[in-house]
Amino acid sequence: MADRIELPMINLCPTMRCNLSCKLCGVLVPHYSCRPHMSLAEFADTLRAVFEIADHVGKLQITGGEPFLHRELPEMIDECFKHSGNFDRLWLFTNCAVPPAPRLIGALRGHKSKVLVHCSDYGAKPEVASMLLAALSENGIEYRYQKYYGEDQYYGGWVDQGDFVPHGRAEAELRDVFARCSHVRRGGSWYARGGQMHWCGRSARGCEVGKVPLRAEDSLDMLAGSADERRARLRELMRAEYILACDYCNGLYGSEDGGARRPAGEQMAGAQSGEAQAASAQMPVEQAAGEQTVGGQMA
Numbered sequence: 001m002a003d004r005i006e007l008p009m010i011n012l013c014p015t016m017r018c019n020l021s022c023k024l025c026g027v028l029v030p031h032y033s034c035r036p037h038m039s040l041a042e043f044a045d046t047l048r049a050v051f052e053i054a055d056h057v058g059k060l061q062i063t064g065g066e067p068f069l070h071r072e073l074p075e076m077i078d079e080c081f082k083h084s085g086n087f088d089r090l091w092l093f094t095n096c097a098v099p100p101a102p103r104l105i106g107a108l109r110g111h112k113s114k115v116l117v118h119c120s121d122y123g124a125k126p127e128v129a130s131m132l133l134a135a136l137s138e139n140g141i142e143y144r145y146q147k148y149y150g151e152d153q154y155y156g157g158w159v160d161q162g163d164f165v166p167h168g169r170a171e172a173e174l175r176d177v178f179a180r181c182s183h184v185r186r187g188g189s190w191y192a193r194g195g196q197m198h199w200c201g202r203s204a205r206g207c208e209v210g211k212v213p214l215r216a217e218d219s220l221d222m223l224a225g226s227a228d229e230r231r232a233r234l235r236e237l238m239r240a241e242y243i244l245a246c247d248y249c250n251g252l253y254g255s256e257d258g259g260a261r262r263p264a265g266e267q268m269a270g271a272q273s274g275e276a277q278a279a280s281a282q283m284p285v286e287q288a289a290g291e292q293t294v295g296g297q298m299a
């Protein structure tokens, strides 16, 4: 069908809370106290809104924040598979520093033909990382492991995308940054959160924390107007030549051009510990009161 809308990837973030405080976090999670945490109903509504306007998505990604901190992640995975015919693969990201609940392993096992768990290991909790990989292997759940600590970090580490300080780029330069961005060259690393859809996490997060001015033409209101109107608006957004967030970003030239790499996962000095952050946010980290644990995992 000629008017089909196909997106290579869309990111859903059940929570922006995290138990690590990485200095170079691409979406600057630890730098701002704004950490939206979706309810299951909001997650389901977001999924429905996505698939009302996109006919097909290559990779449906669950990222964050640290998704494993969300108690309702197993139910959210089941929600995703209500739309199974509309996406190729579900990718679930984790920092390998939160033990997976047996319920989560069960949900992943139930959909394992279309699931991949992306394990980014920052060396924060080696025993948890080992337990996670063992649980995935034992249950036949496919995973991708990337080592981001010590020597030989995956792809030499992370790219520094910078904070949200404006560069004052002229329009031609913004077009160039946008055109060269690896996210854009892949057809978009779309983010759907808070009723808005953005080209990339930098744009979504920058607008969310009020550091990037929210221009109507840079995002899609996923809840306003008819489905046809939203689809027309998405097509328009897909034709963008740049977005304002590109002025507030170092540009992500990505792995294709070998942008300068820095050690990944370096923790912010004086940052509140992940456990303390989770506790202050009333979040479970490893073991919430009343939850059964098996081999140290959250039930």
Ligand code: SF4
Binding pocket: 177, 178, 181, 182, 183, 184, 199, 200, 201, 202, 203, 243, 245, 246, 247, 248, 249, 250, 251, 252
């Ligand atoms: S803000 Fe622009 S350059 Fe930065 S990641 Fe997003 S699209 Fe790419």
